[in-house]
Amino acid sequence: MPIITDARVIITSPGRNFVTLKLHCDEGTTGIGDATLNGRELAVASYLADHVVPCLIGRDAHRIEDIWQYLYKGAYWRRGPVTMSAIAAVDVALWDIKGKLAGLPLYQLLGGASREACLVYCHANGTTIEDTIATALAHRDEGYRAIRLQCGVPGLASTYGVAKPGQRYEPADAALPSEAIWSTEKYLRVVPELFAAAREALGPDIHLLHDVHHRLTPIEAGRLGRDLEPYRPFWIEDPTPAEQQEGFRLIRQHTTTPIAVGEVFNSIWDCKTLIEQQLIDYVRATVVHAGGITHLRRIAALADLYQVRTGCHGATDLSPVTMAAALHFGLSVPNFGVQEHMPHTAETDAVFPHAYRFEDGRMHPGNAPGLGVDIDEELAAGYDYKRAYLPVNRLEDGTLWSW
Ligand code: CS2
Ligand code: MG
Numbered sequence: 001m002p003i004i005t006d007a008r009v010i011i012t013s014p015g016r017n018f019v020t021l022k023l024h025c026d027e028g029t030t031g032i033g034d035a036t037l038n039g040r041e042l043a044v045a046s047y048l049a050d051h052v053v054p055c056l057i058g059r060d061a062h063r064i065e066d067i068w069q070y071l072y073k074g075a076y077w078r079r080g081p082v083t084m085s086a087i088a089a090v091d092v093a094l095w096d097i098k099g100k101l102a103g104l105p106l107y108q109l110l111g112g113a114s115r116e117a118c119l120v121y122c123h124a125n126g127t128t129i130e131d132t133i134a135t136a137l138a139h140r141d142e143g144y145r146a147i148r149l150q151c152g153v154p155g156l157a158s159t160y161g162v163a164k165p166g167q168r169y170e171p172a173d174a175a176l177p178s179e180a181i182w183s184t185e186k187y188l189r190v191v192p193e194l195f196a197a198a199r200e201a202l203g204p205d206i207h208l209l210h211d212v213h214h215r216l217t218p219i220e221a222g223r224l225g226r227d228l229e230p231y232r233p234f235w236i237e238d239p240t241p242a243e244q245q246e247g248f249r250l251i252r253q254h255t256t257t258p259i260a261v262g263e264v265f266n267s268i269w270d271c272k273t274l275i276e277q278q279l280i281d282y283v284r285a286t287v288v289h290a291g292g293i294t295h296l297r298r299i300a301a302l303a304d305l306y307q308v309r310t311g312c313h314g315a316t317d318l319s320p321v322t323m324a325a326a327l328h329f330g331l332s333v334p335n336f337g338v339q340e341h342m343p344h345t346a347e348t349d350a351v352f353p354h355a356y357r358f359e360d361g362r363m364h365p366g367n368a369p370g371l372g373v374d375i376d377e378e379l380a381a382g383y384d385y386k387r388a389y390l391p392v393n394r395l396e397d398g399t400l401w402s403w
Pocket of ligand 1: 211263315
């Protein structure tokens with residue numbers, strides 16, 4: 001049996017910060033897991049290096065479930081994004097090792113392929129509706145069949161999801177949190193206009209998505225969902241903060257627009273009510289923040305009972321290690337919905353060489369044993385960590401609001 005002999009936490013910053021756990025076994029096999037928590041990276045790095053790694057050395061790497069239970073129940077202090085991202089990194093690294101030892105791509109260990117490839121959605125954004133539509137048309141021409149639309153809000157200097165002119169979108173943008181100003185009234189006026197223009201320009205067959213990013217109250221979200229119904233959105237995402245899961249019942253009373261929630265969830269308990277009461281249509285919990293493959297399978301299995309599908313988070317602050325794991329998971333899980341795809345930069349892809357590929361609107365993880373992704377430690381060592389925070393949002397009167 002493969003015994004874990006070493007575990008290294010690798011912090012690298014090729015344009016943005018990533019934390020990666022690399023496990024070494026006595027017979028030479030290694031496995032990697034993503035541990036990146038945007039804006040709080042060092043908390044997870046320390047949780048792993050100072051508290052988890054000492055407990056891993058000498059353990060049988062094949063015992064994935066037992067190690068998961070040991071790290072979850074053994075911590076006493078359960079759940080939370082830091083804990084569950086650390087557990088996820090160990091879990092994914094162990095699945096990587098198991099696949100390599102079996103000589104099989106991870107999806108084969110999860111039950112094999114349930115589809116030919118994973119439908120993915122990309123991001124189209126712009127400071128104006130026209131710019132956003134132009135970007136969406138370009139992405140359609142690249143082969144994407146699902147496109148998320150985010151545009152600037154007239155009267156607001158900036159808004160979520162819209163890159164600064166000529167730059168890639170990267171929300172973690174300063175050594176201390178930058179502050180943005182928000183106006184729900186101004187926002188609710190522009191989104192229906194954006195979707196009307198997009199449906200007109202892109203036609204009926206492209207899936208159109210939108211991320212509200214936790215900023216509305218339930219009744220405001222109901223109103224937005226209803227206003228968008230004529231344009232048949234694939235989903236509206238994070239319409240309202242999801243701590244109060246029952247609150248989504250109010251949204252459901254006002255709109256049939258599908259709802260996706262969960263990128264900030266880190267365990268099944270965050271979404272159990274939402275799923276069991278069918279208050280959402282897609283669950284966005286992801287491999288890196290929801291306890292890895294082992295726990296995400298449980299969330300997907302519960303969701304399947306209620307016809308809720310997966311729609312895993314896949315922003316650029318989740319490393320290519322998570323992208324690979326998510327595609328193996330998405331290829332196999334029966335109730336797959338869609339996978340978010342924000343292509344990483346070339347310098348990030350060089351640090352994390354990988355087998356996954358995009359073709360004709362879909363992605364496949366490839367057939368390399370394990371995850372099919374690695375970390376070039378020499379390249380990684382050349383990118384020093386640079387503290388970067390996600391922005392903070394305030395209303396126009398200064399009230400602190402969800403970003
Ligand atoms: C967004 C993310 O991709 C999404 O749906 O919500 O860009 C999110 O803002 C970042 O991952 C936060 O780090
Ligand atoms: Mg989101």
